[in-house]
Amino acid sequence: MATTPAPASALPKSGAVSKGYNFASTWEQNAPLTEQQKAAIAALSHAVAERPFPANLEKSSGKDGGAAVPEKESALEEAGAMDAVLVNTHQFYKWFAELESAMKSETEEKYRLYENTLEERVNTCDGILKQVDDTLNLFEELQSLHSSVATKTKTLHDACDQLLVEKQRLIEFAEALRSRLNYFDELENVSSSFYSQNMSIGNEQFLPLLKRLDDCISYVENNPQYAESAVYLVKFRQLQSRALGMIRSHVLSILKGASSQVQAAIRGSDSGKNIVTEGIEASLIYVRFKAAASELKPILGEIESRSSRKEYAQILSECHNLFCEQRLYLVRGMVQQRISEFARKEALPSLTRSGCAYLMEACQFEHQLFAHFFPSSAADVSSMAPLMEPLCTYLYDTLRPRLIYEGNIDSLCELVDILKVEVLGEQLSRRGESVASLRPILQRILADVHERLAFCARTHIREEIANFRPTDEDLDYPGKLERSVDTSSSATVGDNSDVYLTWYRPLEKTVSCLSKLYRCLEPSVFTGLAQDAVEVCSTSLQSASKVISKKATPMDGQLFLIKHLLILREQIAPFDIEFSVTHKELDFSHLLDHLRRILRGQVSLFDWSRSTSLARTFSPRVLENQIDARKELEKSLKATCEEFIMSITKLVVDPMLSFVTKVTAVKVALSSGSQGQKLDSVLAKPLKTQAFASPDKVAELVQKVATAIQEDLPKVMTKMRLYLQNPSTRMILFKPIKTNIVEAHIQLQSLLKSEYSTEEMQSISMLPIPDLQSQLDSLL
Template identity: 75%
Template sequence: MANSSSSVSGSGSANLPRSGAVSKGYDFASTWEQNAPLTDQQQAAISLLSNAVLDRPFPIPLTLLSQEISGQDNGLSLSTKDNFLEHSGAIQAVMVNTHQFYKWFSELESSMKSETEEKYRHYVNTLTERIETCDGILYQVDETLHLFNELQLQHQAVATKTKTLHDACDRLLMEKQRLIEFAEALRSKLNYFDELENVATNFYSPNMRVGNGHFLPLLKRLDECISYVERNPQYAESSVYLVKFRQLQSRALGMIRSHVLSVLKSASSQVLAVIRGNGAAVSEGVEASVIYVRFKAAASELKPVLMEIESRSSRKEYAQVLAECHRLYCEQRLSLVKGIVHQRISEFAKKEALPSLTRSGCAYLMQVCYLEHQLFDHFFPSSSEDVTSLAPLIDPLCTYLYDTLRPKLIHEANLDFLCELVDILKVEVLGEQLSKRSESLAGLRPTLHRVLADVHERLTFRARTHIRDEIANYFPFDEDLDYPGKLERSVETLSGTTSPEENADVFKSWYPPLEKTLSCLSKLYRCLEPAVFTGLAQEAVEVCSASIQKASKLIAKRSSPMDGQLFLIKHLLILREQIAPFDIEFSVTHKELDFSHLLEHLRRILRGQASLFDWSRSTSLARTLSPRVLESQIDAKKELEKNLKSTCEEFIMSVTKLVVDPMLSFVTKVTAVKVALSSSNQEQKPDSVLAKPLKNQAFATPDKVAELVQTVGVSIQQELPKVMAKLKLYLQNSSTRTILFKPIKTNIVEAHLQLQSLLKSEYSDEEMKNIGIVPMQDLNAQLDNLL
């Protein structure tokens, strides 16, 4: 039955028309299945329904027939009920054989197929009707979609045209804006060129003045036009416009210069009128009230214009005009104050000495410069820091002071005055006054440095002259060489003081060149540059040391050699002590040209041994005439130390010989005898007189030795105290005396030790006792007591 049903269905479906609607229906069902899937619950319900209809029951007629057949035991006849047969349309039949059954079954099967196909045919007809309906609907939908697509295409076309129109409008608006901006930019650029006529009309107007309120704005606009044209030389006729603009600028700047000059001259005329009304002599109060206070009114009138010029001074044209205004201002101010300044400085020069003149002149000139700088700052506030701006006014005023001081400086010979001038200029003026008001007095500094340089030059010259005349060429008087009498008188004068070094009279005991040297160096140390002072100090110490040595020789001849030595030691010690605080090197390198080889070369050339024109050899004319540079380094301090050391050694040896010379001579003679005796023994001359023992020698008998010891003892007791007294007279410092006496004591003790050692080896104890040599302990105590 299933197969028949499926065949019917298949045949029915095979005969269905395959229209576009059916295909779209299938496509729609497939799309529907994809877009609307069943849930699990729905699928479970479908499965239950499928299971329920899986086993189809037999048709009712067949069921009844089977029941009747099963109810008969014999026979194959089949009878049906009337109502069933009527209802089913079947024919009553009695089946007695198999053929009848098959026939009946065939009919029944055909009937059932017809019944089943009718239902499906009805279903197919229904589906066909519905398909046709759907085809109509789909056709309408297709038409609608087609219309919709056409509408969409039309909409897109309209939208495209609309967008194109909008874009065109936007482009037009942008083009319009760009053209407007271009026109405005062109108009703004042309404004700079159009300003030429406007500015020219105003500047050439007879009513235009610098003081007019429209002048400065027009000048500013003119500068803007010039700057713009300079930045854009590519524009047509820009060079022509630039020339015309510059002509207008030159005219405007010329008007400013004339206006400044007119105002300054007017102010100067007013001041001169007041000064003439007060007479020739103008007091300082009138100067302050007239020359400075009244001139500030002119500054108020010119200040706006001058400030504008200063603000644009970075441009070349305005810098030139500003410099011209500075020059005009300085000329007018100089014409007013130069006579007064010259008069004041001349009055100072007539009344005061050089130091006072320098102090008063510098103070007055600094006051003038300070007031002038303040007034200049009222006119040119931005230019007042530049020192060169006010130089045409300050330099001539400073020249008056310099011209007044220089002649006096050239003729000044007093070192004290010159040193005082250095202190005034270096400490008071440059150090104190200028440091407080450095900006306002900066213009005065070059002149003050120039005056100070002249003072240094004059001071250096006078110092060298002083060293040469007062130290190197000093001719001593008799009282200068009166040693030790001069010291004795000084001790009597200083006997009432506790510290002789603190009394000023102590310098009177010095040799004058020493006092002059130290006084000169102490004055020059703070006044000269270190390099200049070093050269002068080296020269002064050198010539002072030579002068002291020369004087010591004269004193040695006049008094005694010991006085000459002590005089030299005393003054060299003082010189060394006094120059120690000077923080300089006393070493100076001297360079000189040596032409000593020139004569020998010329002789060789004259003899024909060398050629005059041989430029390749060492004997050429160039080499022959070239001098040799000889360098020599002199250290005055080392030379001083060397002279002091040698003098101290001479003094020590002279005192040693004075006291123990007999002992030294005896020891020397004994040494010579021993050497001669040793030589005679080697030559095997036993009969020589030298072979006798030492104590048997005529000069070395115990009596002679005792006499020698006694003589030395007397010298220690009598001569050595005199030496120590003289040493104390020349050298007041006890430590210095101790240092100088220590080697003398060592020499005396050493002489006694040598003699004692010699006596122990050559003389008996009895003979040594008779000789009476002093024990070393007693000798040391005796010598220590002398200090």
């Protein structure tokens, strides 16, 4: 029987086995075998899988070639089992048990040996593991001690680092405190330096001390929370005031010294008078000051670099004023003398041109000298105002009285051109910022010229146009035009010098005045003057037309007015302005009605809630009246042209118009049937039987019209050519006249066709319409 292997639970369990198994597993995981190693193990396992029987169990076959005896039987025989006599079953079972025990012992012997070996090795491993455990415990204790030492060391290091940080922070705090206290400690150092007898502007320590003082003031100003900062600030400012006062005194001393040297050189020079005569550009009064500029340049440069602070801006402004005072003291006499010489020798336009050119030159030289002293301030025009304004005032005071008495518009317009175009437009732009300080005074002079020019223009419009008193020669139309035609026929071709001689003088004055003022005055001022001038000129032309109509003929008066209104419209067309002016007036006309109602007790004077309250009652109404001179001119021209057209039409075809009107009135009365039996009996007769409409009467009026067309109408055209030189203008004016004449003939011809026979129409001899049109066209 096969033996049953002992269960796993029967194997001895120990810590060494478990640790060994764990060790093998860990080893297998951490150090796996390669494929080659695994193949070698498999080959070794296969080789030892079938072990041969032991030599004592093997029995070779007999010599007779019999079969070999099985190993078990041989073994039993060797054990003597086969010699036993089995009598009964009990013996068999005993024998079998013994045999089975012997076989089991033989089979499990090698396992017991292996087990014993393993137990010995396990015991050995347990001893080793115990030693290892003891060693590990020692290591753990050592590691614990090491951790404790490391913790203590780290704590010590952290404490040292914290101390170093605190030390550094205290050092920084001490340094910060020392740096802050340095600003306060500087008070004593700076005070002792500034109050020292050796301290002056020329000392090389002055500017560094001044800068340090500025830094201290800035720091104390920015930190008012510090104790006694206000006290220190006051003391620092006192030192700064003293330093700036020293700078001001030094600058004044240098400038006065340079001025005294220049004056002494002028007085000691034989050519001192020539210096004044030759002009302000004399080099003597600039060379000495340029040397002074080199001496003051370091300190003035420092002041300009700190001009963002109000204290330095103030001292810089004072230095500017000191410079301007000294320069003005030197040059004002020369400038005044030169301008006085110009005023004695030259007229107002020449004086303006020469004076402005001279002042520009002086201003340019002074600006260049100013730039030597104050390079950063030279761009500011206002810095030189204390110098340039008094110099410019000499020219202004010289021009102003002469300007007030100047009444010639041409001279005033020339002044405007000089100031606006030459001086402000060309010279000022060409010289740039160096003469920019002259701009305010020049604009002031220009404004005065504009004001005087506007006043003179209004006076000219009132006196020469509105109040013009024409002479017989002024109203000699058409004689003046006829003489002009004779003169122009003998003159050379293209000579239009006498064109203006045929104009009515107020028109000539209006056009001339407006053409001069257009480029000289502001648009708003010119608009008002132009509106007034056109209005009064149009009124003057209408008055002259009435006088000419009485002295000559109504046709002359009409053509005179048309001619001059057309010229006026043409001459004002280039002016790019609106001739519309809004007049505002206060209207008190409603006050009387309100006062009456108050006196009657209808309303209360103190009822502020009603529209008739005291405030509203005595508040005037503002009335706006817009007048457009150009539109009024167009309206007057249109009315005059229509009047002329109707007068010429009536002159030529008045008989026809009267006849057609009378016939139309008769037909209207007949159709109404309200005039009684007598009228009915008259109207019942044919038209040609009427006395006024007989063929003879009609032929007579047709002949009268034909005579007017042949005789009167050419005279009209001659007059039109005399007054209106432009053919297109005559054509435009003649076209409605022609239309009216043709229309009158068409109406009469239509009436004749309906009321008269062919023979009667032939006896009347009315001209055909196409022939009439050709005849009228030939008159052009």
